[in-house]
Amino acid sequence: MNLKQLEYALAVAEEGSFTRAAERCHTVQSALSHQVARLEANLGTALFERTSRRVNLTPAGEAFVRSARTALEATRRIADEVAAACGEVRGSLAIGMISSLTELDLVQVLADFHHQYPHVAIRLSVGNSEWLIDQVRGRRMDLAFIGVWPGEVITGVAHRLLAEEELVAVLPPDHPLASLARVPLAELEHQPLVDFAAGSGARRQTDEAFAALRLQHNVQFEVSDVRLVERFVQQRLAVGLVPAPIAAGFAGVVAVPVCDAPVRRLYAIWSNTPTPAATALVALLEQTLAQAPKPPSMVRLAPVI
Structure with a gap:
């Protein structure tokens, strides 16, 4: 599991679409789908229910989103927190x-x-x-x-x-x-x-x-x-x-x-x-x-x- 996989999966959850998530993350859909599939394999469960019209979160996916948002936010804040400790x-x-x-x-x-x-x-x-x-x-x-x-x-x-x-x-x-x-x-x-x-x-x-x-x-x-x-x-x-x-x-x-x-x-x-x-x-x-x-x-x- 890596931060890019968390970012891609969150984008899918928020956009409800692999296509729109790939556009938002500035990557091709095949690469994004591959990374999300690897993440699901590592977690041992499906995060999304895929239909012809929309992608929905599974119960495991909903739990993932809550934790992943916290993890990504904490990662993004590291540099800002360090700078604030130095007065900036x-x-x-x-x-x-x-x-x-x-x-x-x-x-x-x-x-x-x-x-x-x-x-x-x-x-x-x-x-x-x-x-x-x-x-x-x-x-x-x-x-x-x-x-x-x-x-x-x-x-x-x-x-x-x-x-x-x-x-x-x-x-x-x-x-x-x-x-x-x-x-x-x-x-x-x-x-x-x-x-x-x-x-x-x-x-x-x-x-x-x-x-x-x-x-x-x-x-x-x-x-x-x-x-x-x-x-x-x-x-x-x-x-x-x-x-x-x-x-x-x-x-x-x-x-x-x-x-x-x-x-x-x-x-x-x-x-x-x-x-x-x-x-x-x-x-x-x-x-x-x-x-x-x-x-x-x-x-x-x-x-x-």
């Missing part, structure tokens, strides 16, 4: 964020980080909270910024609460409810709503709020980008519910506080065994938050593991 932070840093991140100027944070640690290669991806949590748990991402509803339990990663944000109703200026100082959630029960996809963390926070009052949640338009909420409301097709800081950046709409408002919690999450680069970014994040003005929505807690 280097390597790579994979970061993720939700598209509706507030409370933090992440671009400025990354600019400050790059200035302090120019030998770290930074990669940023945008996705939903569920995908980001899975990426950090699987060690495919070092740190991510997510938003979840208050009842959601975050496990398998270190995390820090950044803020709690109440959601506000976003309405067309001429909407009958737009002139109210506060709108009861019950008044939105029969309004056409624009919201995120069912099952997503962003959607659960509104689903839970309506369900708690035994109200119907009439979502007619499901979107993946918070800016589409603004567009649907501008065109008078629906009413939206978004965090107040996001609504403040919308144009041509009115934001009204909601009685019994749904709440979103923003977290930074990272691996329980962070790389030197990730550790340095968490330290910079703490420094940035300590120096930032504290709006009323900000909640300060110690990191939780």
Whole structure:
């Protein structure tokens, strides 16, 4: 068993295809298949069930993936750990964020980080909270910024609460409810709503709020980008519910506080065994938050593991 075999087998597991795995590893499929077959022979068991359409993991393969990822990560980190012990932070840093991140100027944070640690290669991806949590748990991402509803339990990663944000109703200026100082959630029960996809963390926070009052949640338009909420409301097709800081950046709409408002919690999450680069970014994040003005929505807690 060697590191190249581990890398090839993990690529097959993640791509679900020997062809795509070979492309990802910049090798020919025959060479990759030969190395995976040798690995299976050494282990004495099949790691994959091969079908005409897809390659699936066997129970042994699933156990292999968990251990192989840890082994490869540890190997890749050796040079970075040695450099960090000598006072130099280097390597790579994979970061993720939700598209509706507030409370933090992440671009400025990354600019400050790059200035302090120019030998770290930074990669940023945008996705939903569920995908980001899975990426950090699987060690495919070092740190991510997510938003979840208050009842959601975050496990398998270190995390820090950044803020709690109440959601506000976003309405067309001429909407009958737009002139109210506060709108009861019950008044939105029969309004056409624009919201995120069912099952997503962003959607659960509104689903839970309506369900708690035994109200119907009439979502007619499901979107993946918070800016589409603004567009649907501008065109008078629906009413939206978004965090107040996001609504403040919308144009041509009115934001009204909601009685019994749904709440979103923003977290930074990272691996329980962070790389030197990730550790340095968490330290910079703490420094940035300590120096930032504290709006009323900000909640300060110690990191939780």
